[in-house]
Amino acid sequence: MNGDLSALPGIVALTLGVGAVATAAMLAPAVALGFCLARGNFRGKALVQALVAVPMVLPPVAVGFALLILLGRNGPLAFVWSALDIDLVFSWWAAVIAAAVVGFPLLTRACEQAFGEVDVRFEQVARSLGLGPLRSFFAVTLPLARRGVLYGSLLAFTRALGEFGATALVAGIIPGRTETLALGIYSRVQLGDESGALALCAASFAIALIAMLVAEGWLRRSRP
Amino acid sequence: MSQRTSRIRCHIDRPGFSLDVDVGWDERVAVVFGPSGSGKSTLFEIVLGLERCAGAHIRIGGSTFDDEAAGLYLPTECRDLGWVPQSPTLFPHLSVSENLDFGRARAADRDPAARKRAIEVLEIGDLLGRSIDQLSGGEAQRVAIARALASGPSALLLDEPLAALDLPLRARVLPYLMRVRDQLDLPILYITHDPDEAQLIGDIIVVLDAGRIVASGAPRDVLWSRAVLPLSEALGLENVFEGGIRREHGSPTFVSNAGLQLVLPVSLDGDTRVRIGLRAEDVVLAADRPGKISARNVLESRVIACDDRDGDVYVSLDAGEKLVAKVTAAAAAQLALAPGSTVYAIVKAQALRRLG
Missing domain, CATH: 3.40.50.300 (P-loop containing nucleotide triphosphate hydrolases)
Incomplete structure (x- = not known):
């Protein structure tokens, strides 16, 4: 087992898959919520903002435990899982859900900030030119905020790649199914496979570096 | 309404x-x-x-x-x-x-x-x-x-x-x-x-x-x-006027839509359609037509109204188009300005400003 790298491509692919699906899944809700928080002026806004931020500062293990209860066959949503006949706990989807929940605050915050920086005048002008609120959002607001939204997506994606605590609890460390890079490093260290752990660390580093290079490229290339 | x-x-x-x-x-x-x-x-x-x-x-x-x-x-x-x-x-x-x-x-x-x-x-x-x-x-x-x-x-x-x-x-x-x-x-x-x-x-x-x-x-x-x-x-x-520019004897002359004529400095020569600004305090009034004078515009005008506001008198003139001059009350009294009387409005070409 020591120094065996044959599992590496599979782990990398699984990690990237979990990160990509988690990011894609949270994008629309995070954009919607971020926009509401940036533009809305409603009662309880501060509470919503705090609730959104909580998973970011909570111990990931606590998030994982909460998910374990929520997704479990004995939890408050058990009737849903029974009705749909699905077992989420310890599945690939559980890893995706854990990654999404932990990444969601990052993306929502980034979206809120990005939309906050778009002058509301642009939306008003678009509406004066005959576009409804939804069309003016997609034609003006989102394109003008795209830099921040993309950057936030990448942050959330990289956060998802590194997710450990929540995933370990709700998805377990099942090779080929839920064993991501972070979990793989942990299990290899536990088993004394230092060179295997090192290889996964190197892969993590490479992915993180590429992601950040892409992010910086976006920031520099896109027009304001 | x-x-x-x-x-x-x-x-x-x-x-x-x-x-x-x-x-x-x-x-x-x-x-x-x-x-x-x-x-x-x-x-x-x-x-x-x-x-x-x-x-x-x-x-x-x-x-x-x-x-x-x-x-x-x-x-x-x-x-x-x-x-x-x-x-x-x-x-x-x-x-x-x-x-x-x-x-x-x-x-x-x-x-x-x-x-x-x-x-x-x-x-x-x-x-x-x-x-x-x-x-x-x-x-x-x-x-x-x-x-x-x-x-x-x-x-x-x-x-x-x-x-x-x-x-x-x-x-x-x-x-x-x-x-x-x-x-x-x-x-x-x-x-x-x-x-x-x-x-x-x-x-x-x-x-x-x-x-x-x-x-x-x-x-x-x-x-x-x-x-x-x-x-x-x-x-x-x-005062603002809109009109056209005509060239006479080398000097551009502005003719407002209502017929007021003003000689412009050469620097304001240009497009055919122009708008000109003239401050009321830059208009000098004289009871008689002055002789040799540097001001390029001497407009024989009829006084429409005099309005004394705290010692400043706003004299509305018909000089081909309505033109307001702002003079002191003492000056207005010396010239015996009254509606219907004739005065000469004197405007330096250099006091005219091109607005667009």
Whole structure:
């Protein structure tokens, strides 16, 4: 087992898959919520903002435990899982859900900030030119905020790649199914496979570096 | 008032700001004039439906957008208004051409030729391929006006379109505004704090101060009226004339639309259509025609009215077109100025200023 790298491509692919699906899944809700928080002026806004931020500062293990209860066959949503006949706990989807929940605050915050920086005048002008609120959002607001939204997506994606605590609890460390890079490093260290752990660390580093290079490229290339 | 083609009634009461307006008019081009903070831009937001207020009635050029009594309230996108907000808010992620296309869905319904005409009137054909950050301030303002026009609006709302530009640039953009005014048969609502623009553009002026209407009527009458003068003078009130330039004996001569003739300094020679500004305090009055004098313009004039305001006398003259001179009370007394008397208004060519 020591120094065996044959599992590496599979782990990398699984990690990237979990990160990509988690990011894609949270994008629309995070954009919607971020926009509401940036533009809305409603009662309880501060509470919503705090609730959104909580998973970011909570111990990931606590998030994982909460998910374990929520997704479990004995939890408050058990009737849903029974009705749909699905077992989420310890599945690939559980890893995706854990990654999404932990990444969601990052993306929502980034979206809120990005939309906050778009002058509301642009939306008003678009509406004066005959576009409804939804069309003016997609034609003006989102394109003008795209830099921040993309950057936030990448942050959330990289956060998802590194997710450990929540995933370990709700998805377990099942090779080929839920064993991501972070979990793989942990299990290899536990088993004394230092060179295997090192290889996964190197892969993590490479992915993180590429992601950040892409992010910086976006920031520099896109027009304001 | 309810039968007027345009009407704005609105009432807003907030801590530190209140707006209480009820005004109607039939003229095509209305200027809302007032100092900054008087509520002019808020008035536009209400007309556009960006701000809602109770008891409102908004009708521009015969189209009613908001009539609480009739249960009518149209959202912004259904008001068919062409709006040019302060400082050009062109969409920075789109090219000039794409900015113009923004209102094409509405233009297709209302006026398919609107885009082409907007490009012609504002002469932006050469700019279409540019990105927004490649435009100068004056070009950006022309594109912003064209974008509003290209959407085929039922009326045009211009919010201080020249205020963000420095003086030379203003003189370059003003002629385009005059073209929009004269070549398109469109109701216009024009916000400004500049008395020159108000007099040149408006058929009617509504003077707003601290959220209240102080006066309304013909711009040249209202701005020089006793009630508005302190405000309009503080904002730079002067005589303004529009007309053409003729060349006689080497000197360019300005002939206003009403027939007033003024010799211009050679530096002001230029286009055939120009607007000229002349401060009331730069007009010298003489009882007799002076002999040799450096001033190039000696206009035999008839006194229409003398208005003494705290020791300053505003003398309205008919010099081919109405011209106001501001002299001291002592000077007015020495010349025995009275309605009907004849005086010579003396104007240095160098005192004339080209507005655009």
